[in-house]
Amino acid sequence: MNRYLRNAWYVAGFAEEFALGKLIARTLLDQPIVMFRNDTGGITALADRCPHRFAPLSLGRVCDGGRSVRCGYHGLEFGADGHCTRNPHSDKAIPKAAAVVAYAVREKAGLVWFWGGDAVQADESLIPDFSAVTSAPPEATIKGYMPAACGYELLVDNILDLTHVDYLHPDTLGSGALAGVQPQVSDRGERGVHIVWLSSGQPAPQAFDMGLRLQGQPTDQWTEVTWTAPSCMQLNVGATLLGETRAQGASTLNLHLATPETATTMHYWYWTTRSFAIGAEANAQIRPILEHVFMQEDKPMIEAQQRQIGTADYDTLKPVLLTGDAGSVRVRRRLRQLMDAERSA
Helix, strand or coil: CCCCCCCEEEEEEEEHCCECCEEEEEECCEEEEEEEECCCCCEEECCCCCCCCCCCCCHHHHHHHHHHEEEECCCEEEEECCEEEEECCHHHHHHHCCEEEEEEEEECCCCEEEEECCCCCCCCHCCCCCCHCCCHHHHHEEEEEEEEEECCCHHHHHHHHHHHHHHCCCCCCCCCCCCCCCCCEECCCCCCEEEEEEEEEEEEEEHHCCCCCCCCCCEEEEEEEEECCEEEEEEEEEEEECCCCCCHCEEEEEEEEEEEEEEEEEEEEEEEEECCCCCCHHHHHHHHHHHHHHHHHHHHHHHHHHHHCCCHHHHHHHHHHHHHHHHHHHHHHHHHHHHHHHHHH
16 A cells, blocks of 8 residues: 655755755665766655676765666666666676656755656646745754654644744743644645645743843734645744834744654654744754754654554554644645545546
């Protein structure tokens, strides 16, 4: 049974990771993939298994200015379309079966995207526009990568139900505001869901209070998440002094980008920018706080969830539902509908 939405774009990495001459090996959607950049800037993605003796192509080397990869075991070379382009052995003949699967890859706004299905069906219009985050100045930007031993949908749930911040992140992101607020959930087309939490009267979380004109005062707070199928989320969070406009307050715009590695492991890229505390020194102060939240609080919790779930199907465990689950429940249902439609097409 196919456990992933195939005709969709998944993040494969930050663009700067893909230097000319460098082979990058990643397992994406249970498939070992090798990726490399060519001398004109394009990126190739191939199945990471030579059809001769099944050695990983990622143990070879880039050749022809990035137009092909050479197997490190017996020297067969494969081009961007997956076909063998050179046999260095005595007869030079290229067997008809000497080919590997080639995947569609695109680079947009600092991110490299991988199409999970047939490359012929790759639809560039489905790549989300995250330029509002990725075009922010470096002195207001923090980004990173975190692998996790859990299914990617648990990370999606974690971002779509942010009532957990009052309990899992009480000293940084929590203010007691979200848990008592009913989320507003709406659709954004066939492949999108938007979730909003609005609250008034509480002081801002520590992470935002520092950016306000006055500290420790009652605020209006907003948290907005937009999910794009299958596993990309843009998060807008902020606080302003009670009655003032959002522009007068402190806010952050964040990307949470999950890509399944296997059924129980995932890749997670994050990219965040902010409207306050701009500068290299502020970045240096904020980065360890952010990394602690992700790696020492979120990561252990969702990995522990996965250990408790094991290999069971999530829905068969019949999770108890709370009001804060409205967005994540809708997204899980929407994803299942998209997958069902794909299988029946």
